[in-house]
Amino acid sequence: MPSLLSLYINNKAGGLIFHRDFSSAAAKLDINEHLTLASTFNGLAMIMRQLSPVPGSSGMELLEADSFVLQSFDTVTGLKFFVTAEPESKHLDAVLKDVYMLYSDYVLKNPFYELDMPIHCERFIQKLMKLADDYNKRG
């Protein structure tokens, strides 16, 4: 069953506010590399919109590579959620929407959380790990 590799959440400015690895197969990078990677992805997603030969394009939503697949989701408030997973993974857009729901419930409704700051909300992380486990089992 193809599994999730990692999740990244960027704030409106393109800075990384959350990152989690779900599998030991995910690339092992230090925190600075994760930060630059996330911001670079934000920029590249925007450039892809500019390169579009067709009007009305969004930014990059899906990236397919030999050893992984990356799905991205932009919220109406300017946040970017993107997840990497093993190839042949299905329903990643549903996973991202579920993560967004968890974010609204356990991060935004947390009175101690400051908007656009790094996320350290325990309940969010717990629920997220459960979501990832369920996905990896179910596929």
Added chain:
Amino acid sequence: LRPFGASVAFGKRALLATTCMGVALYTLHIFNRRGTCLFYKEWNRPSPSRGDLTQDHKLMFGFLFSLKQLVSKIAPKKGGFYACNTSAYKLNYFETMSGLRFVLCTELAAGDMREVLKYIYANIFVECLVKNPLWKAEDPITCPLFTQHLQNYLESIS
């Protein structure tokens, strides 16, 4: 299946679509390892590049270069990317060992275009250019045989 060269009048504008396997193609770029755009063909580009086409090519090359670096960092195993999508188009990518980059922008419904790009490289590019004693690796492609074979191939697989 839409026949090659069919004009579809949409109000005042007529769009010419080239289809390959019933899939609409938008643009094709071929870059060498230095970033020179050796070949560019557009079939259907409803939103033409603002400003200069060369700026557009540079942006495309820069985008691919950075994306390749990002992919190599984030990937669990070796191997590059071969496609990326937005809500409006799909970018199909193929890079050879020598650093030649083939970029084909198609509609979203396109399936796996890897074999198409490999064929274009192995059977059209290599045959018409690499084996051509008059072709120099850094120059833009002007060989009519190449353009003709490319067009024939894309038509023929519909």
